[in-house]
Amino acid sequence: MKVPFLDLSRQYRYIKNNIFMGFEGIFEKQNFILGKELNDFEVKMTEYLDVPYAIGVASGSDALWLSFEILGIGPGDEVITTPFTHASTAIAIYRTGATPIFVDIDERTFNINPGAIEKKINSNTKAIMPVHLYGQAADMNFIMKIAKQHDLFIIEDACQAFGTEYGSEKVGTLGILGAFSFYPTKSLGAYGDAGMIVTKNEKYYNEMLKMRNHGELNNNYSESIGVNSRLDTLQAVVLMEKLKYIDNWNGLRMEHAKLYNELFHKKGLDEYIEIPYESEMSTHIYNLYTIKVKEKRDLLYNFLYKKEIGTKIYYKTPLHLQKGFNSLNYKEGDFPIAEKIGNEVLSLPIFPELREDEIELVVKTIEDFYKEVKE
Ligand SMILES: Cc1ncc(COP(=O)(O)O)c(C=O)c1O
Numbered sequence: 001m002k003v004p005f006l007d008l009s010r011q012y013r014y015i016k017n018n019i020f021m022g023f024e025g026i027f028e029k030q031n032f033i034l035g036k037e038l039n040d041f042e043v044k045m046t047e048y049l050d051v052p053y054a055i056g057v058a059s060g061s062d063a064l065w066l067s068f069e070i071l072g073i074g075p076g077d078e079v080i081t082t083p084f085t086h087a088s089t090a091i092a093i094y095r096t097g098a099t100p101i102f103v104d105i106d107e108r109t110f111n112i113n114p115g116a117i118e119k120k121i122n123s124n125t126k127a128i129m130p131v132h133l134y135g136q137a138a139d140m141n142f143i144m145k146i147a148k149q150h151d152l153f154i155i156e157d158a159c160q161a162f163g164t165e166y167g168s169e170k171v172g173t174l175g176i177l178g179a180f181s182f183y184p185t186k187s188l189g190a191y192g193d194a195g196m197i198v199t200k201n202e203k204y205y206n207e208m209l210k211m212r213n214h215g216e217l218n219n220n221y222s223e224s225i226g227v228n229s230r231l232d233t234l235q236a237v238v239l240m241e242k243l244k245y246i247d248n249w250n251g252l253r254m255e256h257a258k259l260y261n262e263l264f265h266k267k268g269l270d271e272y273i274e275i276p277y278e279s280e281m282s283t284h285i286y287n288l289y290t291i292k293v294k295e296k297r298d299l300l301y302n303f304l305y306k307k308e309i310g311t312k313i314y315y316k317t318p319l320h321l322q323k324g325f326n327s328l329n330y331k332e333g334d335f336p337i338a339e340k341i342g343n344e345v346l347s348l349p350i351f352p353e354l355r356e357d358e359i360e361l362v363v364k365t366i367e368d369f370y371k372e373v374k375e
Pocket residue numbers: 059060061062085086088089131157159160180181182183193194195
């Protein structure tokens with residue numbers, strides 16, 4: 001039996017009929033751009049997230065970039081973030097002309113270490129961008145305290161954490177602006193690229209509505225300099241349908257994580273691997289279920305690959321050591337925790353439709369690997 005890292009077709013079969021009905025409505029009306037369905041989806045999102053404003057944009061990357069643009073962050077400014085994330089997090093800062101400033105991560109949560117932020121703050125610092133990695137919130141209380149003390153913006157990269165709760169609030173709604181990605185593999189995924197910005201700030205909302213549409217509210221009259229970054233009406237139909245199930249689906253992810261955890265303990269594998277840490281303040285929606293492999297991570301990865309069990313490494317090389325970020329002049333050893341964790345992490349199959357027997361097989365195959373290497 002194979003276990004796919006992610007099989008989106010199982011979910012597709014479940015919601016197919018309603019999606020097609022929705023598509024047909026759009027094809028009949030031909031309202032592909034800024035159709036009513038986009039507005040309906042944005043309203044549903046404000047209700048779900050309990051936030052006054054939501055603006056659909058073309059991708060999570062654009063959601064981050066446009067957030068900085070709206071805040072007037074640009075050349076000469078610095079934004080503090082984590083090096084242990086997808087490149088798009090830091091590229092969003094680059095696109096404005098500002099400089100990403102990295103700080104190391106917390107070994108348990110893999111999120112930015114708030115205790116290391118203050119040392120990097122200077123007169124050029126304008127914002128902090130925490131990333132809620134894998135589906136678990138960064139230490140927002142600590143980060144919000146620092147931001148307040150130094151009068152800095154917080155832009156949340158909530159691209160991997162749709163539905164995650166921090167205390168009684170959903171992530172993405174805690175900073176001045178929050179960005180979501182609906183890339184197909186995300187817990188709420190579109191059938192193509194899509195993203196969203198959420199905010200409690202009416203002024204930024206109104207500016208963002210123009211910004212995503214060439215600065216226009218009405219056709220062919222530009223009130224400000226904007227871009228083309230709209231969420232497709234067809235994608236809004238998909239997302240609106242999926243939103244109905246998101247709590248159930250995130251709940252299933254959590255149940256799968258629990259089963260993995262139990263099986264790893266039961267089989268005595270704690271000696272070799274560490275299950276994901278769950279912080280007290282945050283829920284973990286397990287967009288990714290990522291273990292730390294204390295020994296022989298790459299050999300385990302290859303072993304699982306040969307046994308047709310899909311796994312992935314997010315992220316082998318932290319951003320400061322990737323060629324694309326050479327101009328920042330970081331070097332090996334600058335962020336030792338991120339570098340160490342990059343050699344240990346392994347993400348295992350997780351998606352709502354994953355079956356119990358598949359989880360059992362993943363754990364059993366990991367057990368087989370360690371039996372084999374011990375012999
Ligand atoms: C943490 C993080 N930030 C930003 C993004 C960018 O999102 P998108 O692919 O929708 O542009 C992603 C998705 O890959 C991500 O995982």
